[in-house]
Amino acid sequence: xxxxxKKIGYAVYGLIGAGLILTGFITTERGLKGDxxxxxxxxxxxxxxxxxxxxDGFRPMDYKVAFSNGEKDFVIDYNDGDYEVSERKAVYxxxxxxxxxxxxxxxxxxPEYDTWIATGSSSQLSxxxxxxxxxxxxxxxxxxxxxxxxxGLSETELAERIDSDVEKKNMYEKELEILSQITDEEKNxxxxxxxxxxxxxxxxxxxxxxxxxxxxxxxxxxVEGSAYYxxxxxxxxENGEAAYQDKYINEAGNYIDxxxxxxxxxxxxxxxxxxxxxxxxxxxNFDKPLDEVIASYVK
Amino acid sequence: MEIVLxxxxxxxxxxxxxxxxxxxxxxxxxxxxxxxxxxxxxxNIKDYYVLIPILINVxxxxxxxxxxxxxxxxxxNEYERxxxxxxxxxxxxxxxxxxxxxxxxxxVSWISGIILYITLGLFAIINGYNNMLGLIFVAIxxxxxxxxxxxxxxxxxxxxxxxxxTGVIMIIVFLGGALRSILKLMSAVLTGFGGTVVKRLxxxxxxxxxxxxxxxxxxxxxxxxxxVIVIGxxxxxxxxxxxxxxxxxxx
Numbered sequence: 248x249x250x251x252x253k254k255i256g257y258a259v260y261g262l263i264g265a266g267l268i269l270t271g272f273i274t275t276e277r278g279l280k281g282d283x284x285x286x287x288x289x290x291x292x293x294x295x296x297x298x299x300x301x302x303d304g305f306r307p308m309d310y311k312v313a314f315s316n317g318e319k320d321f322v323i324d325y326n327d328g329d330y331e332v333s334e335r336k337a338v339y340x341x342x343x344x345x346x347x348x349x350x351x352x353x354x355x356x357x358p359e360y361d362t363w364i365a366t367g368s369s370s371q372l373s374x375x376x377x378x379x380x381x382x383x384x385x386x387x388x389x390x391x392x393x394x395x396x397x398x399g400l401s402e403t404e405l406a407e408r409i410d411s412d413v414e415k416k417n418m419y420e421k422e423l424e425i426l427s428q429i430t431d432e433e434k435n436x437x438x439x440x441x442x443x444x445x446x447x448x449x450x451x452x453x454x455x456x457x458x459x460x461x462x463x464x465x466x467x468x469x470v471e472g473s474a475y476y477x478x479x480x481x482x483x484x485e486n487g488e489a490a491y492q493d494k495y496i497n498e499a500g501n502y503i504d505x506x507x508x509x510x511x512x513x514x515x516x517x518x519x520x521x522x523x524x525x526x527x528x529x530x531x532n533f534d535k536p537l538d539e540v541i542a543s544y545v546k
Numbered sequence: 547m548e549i550v551l552x553x554x555x556x557x558x559x560x561x562x563x564x565x566x567x568x569x570x571x572x573x574x575x576x577x578x579x580x581x582x583x584x585x586x587x588x589x590n591i592k593d594y595y596v597l598i599p600i601l602i603n604v605x606x607x608x609x610x611x612x613x614x615x616x617x618x619x620x621x622x623n624e625y626e627r628x629x630x631x632x633x634x635x636x637x638x639x640x641x642x643x644x645x646x647x648x649x650x651x652x653x654v655s656w657i658s659g660i661i662l663y664i665t666l667g668l669f670a671i672i673n674g675y676n677n678m679l680g681l682i683f684v685a686i687x688x689x690x691x692x693x694x695x696x697x698x699x700x701x702x703x704x705x706x707x708x709x710x711x712t713g714v715i716m717i718i719v720f721l722g723g724a725l726r727s728i729l730k731l732m733s734a735v736l737t738g739f740g741g742t743v744v745k746r747l748x749x750x751x752x753x754x755x756x757x758x759x760x761x762x763x764x765x766x767x768x769x770x771x772x773x774v775i776v777i778g779x780x781x782x783x784x785x786x787x788x789x790x791x792x793x794x795x796x797x
Contacts, residue, residue: 260786262768267780276771281769317734318742358734365731 270474279321279332282360283314287323287330289373289485290380290546297484300477301528302389307380310346311354317341320356342366346382353383370478370494371485378478382470389533391470396462401508402471405463410504415460418452419512426515427500427501438522442545445519449538464509465536471506472513472537479514511535520544549643553650557616562604563658570608570662574669593628596676598760601666602685606692606758607724609659613693617651617700622709625794641790648655648789649703655693660686681765688761691778695752696720699781702788723754752781 252382290307299305313320315337324331338347339356347354355376357363363372400408409415425445429438453461471542475495499511516537520527523544531540556562577597621644663686670678699719703712722729726748733744756774763770 260783260790264780264783264787267776267783271773271776274776275770276773317737317745340741342731342734361727362731362734365727497784 252324255297278334279314280359280361283321283372286360286372286376286428287312288455289371290376291325292379293373293481293484297481300480301526302381302384302473302477302531303529305381305477306379307355307384310380310387311349312376312380313338313347313354314359315339315343315356316359316362321359321412322354324343342378346379346386350372353386355379355383370482374478374485377481378474381416381474381477385470385474385533391533393464394534395466396459397473398459398462398467400459400463402463402467402509405460405467406506406508408460409464414455415452416502418448419454419508421448422452423500423502423508423512423515426519427510429446429515429519430496430499438519439545442519442541445544446538446545465538466527467506467509468513469533469537470513471510472515472518473533475510476514516541547646547692549646550650550653553620553647554653557651557654558657559711560616562615563612566608566612567658567661570605570658571665573596573604573608574662575667577601594670594673594678595773598666598670598678598682598765599759602688602761603724603755603758604735605659605662605666606689606754606761609655609662609689609693610696610720610724612658613651613655613696614700614720615699618649618652618704618713618716619709620647621701621704640793644701644705644789644792648698651701652694652697655697656690659689659693663689676740678765681690685761685764688757688764688775691775691782692754692757695723695754695778695781695785698785698789699752702785702792705788705794707793719751720754722748722751724754724758726751726753727759728755753777 254459284406294307308325311324313322313335315321318337320335320337322333322335324333338349339345342358344357345355347356357372357375357379358366360372362446363375402408410420414472422445425441425448428441458466479491479495482494495514499515501506503511519526520537520540523541527540570782576789605671613765624643624647663682667679667682670676688751696716700712700716703715707715729748729751733741733748736744756771757778760770760774
């Protein structure tokens with residue numbers, strides 16, 4: 248009797264194990280994860296409200312989005328309100344938020360949602376998709392990377408050079424300070440005065456920059472700054488004014504060593520241009536620095 | 547049942563249990579009241595809904611540490627004191643003996659965990675989040691799985707391995723599981739063969755961080771990932787198999 252009970256006990260234990268293995272197998276997420284899907288859906292929903300944000304023809308869904316775990320990419324191809332998902336070997340290894348050129352197409356590559364959350368980032372992953380999609384747009388329609396100067400420095404190299412040069416650093420700090428007035432609701436009524444003051448300081452600073460520093464700064468402010476401007480607008484819509492001010496505006500006027508100052512600078516240039524001419528984006532082809540566009544409104 | 551109760555009685559006399567529980571209560575008190583504040587990204591976290599997942603992580607971690615510290619010596623000590631021989635003479639099998647000793651440890655870990663969760667609940671009321679109370683107590687179930695994983699794994703290993711080796715392995719497993727999300731993130735930047743190996747190894751740790759995260763999700767009204775719970779239970783099942791199958795020669 249005791250032996251029979253023991254056998255029944257083992258059988259029950261085995262059944263519990265088999266049940267757990269089966270349930271584990273059933274509940275394993277395969278392919279594109281639900282959280283990644285939600286982030287993409289958020290982009291589609293945001294677009295219905297935000298549209299192209301004034302950049303003629305910009306639509307994030309025009310570019311494939313790959314959610315990557317570093318080993319595999321799960322690629323979304325949007326088509327008329329629906330999307331197909333395919334799987335491929337990761338095009339980038341490691342933790343990446345970037346664009347990827349696949350033949351003539353530019354695609355967006357972002358980390359999977361759970362990896363993104365683990366970074367502790369306060370941004371929605373959907374806003375990163377907007378940011379990278381904007382780079383795909385810049386490159387598909389305006390070929391910004393293809394047209395970039397061969398003399399350009401990498402973002403990191405440029406930042407290191409400027410951070411270590413007191414005069415260049417101080418004058419850039421001044422530029423940021425002037426531009427940040429546009430984020431202050433009490434002062435941004437006088438956009439032309441801000442623009443004039445900014446152009447004067449920027450022109451003086453251009454004189455002490457080498458050619459490669461000048462073209463590189465113009466490039467990153469234009470490319471990254473405008474993408475950051477798009478990203479900030481998405482966060483403002485998705486997370487509200489407080490989150491927008493906190494993450495994008497409050498510190499934008501401060502000089503920070505590293506690459507981020509070019510993002511802040513470029514974003515504020517876009518904001519200044521919005522005040523000078525709300526239609527400026529419709530005719531902007533990413534073929535000239537934002538400084539030049541600003542200068543064209545004050546001459 | 548008698549063996550289980552004896553383990554519970556013996557363990558609740560341990561100073562370590564009280565020290566760790568009091569430490570947990572203090573942590574919850576400090577961060578839940580105006581005496582201290584937790585800052586993330588330079589910002590004070592005052593909203594209890596934001597704070598609670600972090601506190602759950604801390605409370606579960608402390609409960610896991612209690613479970614580990616208690617389980618590591620229980621079975622070896624029984625054999626060392628030859629208590630095991632008294633048990634065999636009463637016709638109780640080794641596997642039942644191991645399981646009962648482990649259940650005793652699990653119960654004590656749960657008791658100390660419940661005390662910490664009651665503290666969380668009290669501070670939820672003090673901070674005006676009475677509506678959260680029910681969910682906090684449901685979240686205890688995640689702590690039950692968390693500590694049971696540690697107790698069963700530690701106990702199973704302690705049957706076959708020397709205490710020091712069990713301790714080293716379980717500290718690695720415990721920390722690896724509790725920090726699994728961070729390790730996963732760090733490994734995401736690793737590339738090549740080495741990166742793949744590290745990622746696979748991290749996947750072997752029980753997802754203790756995931757269990758705490760699900761408890762936080764439950765309270766915050768976010769979706770709970772059933773898969774994490776099932777895999778947690780599977781770890782307990784596998785360790786339970788060890789308790790049944792592993793034998794000591796001294797017996």
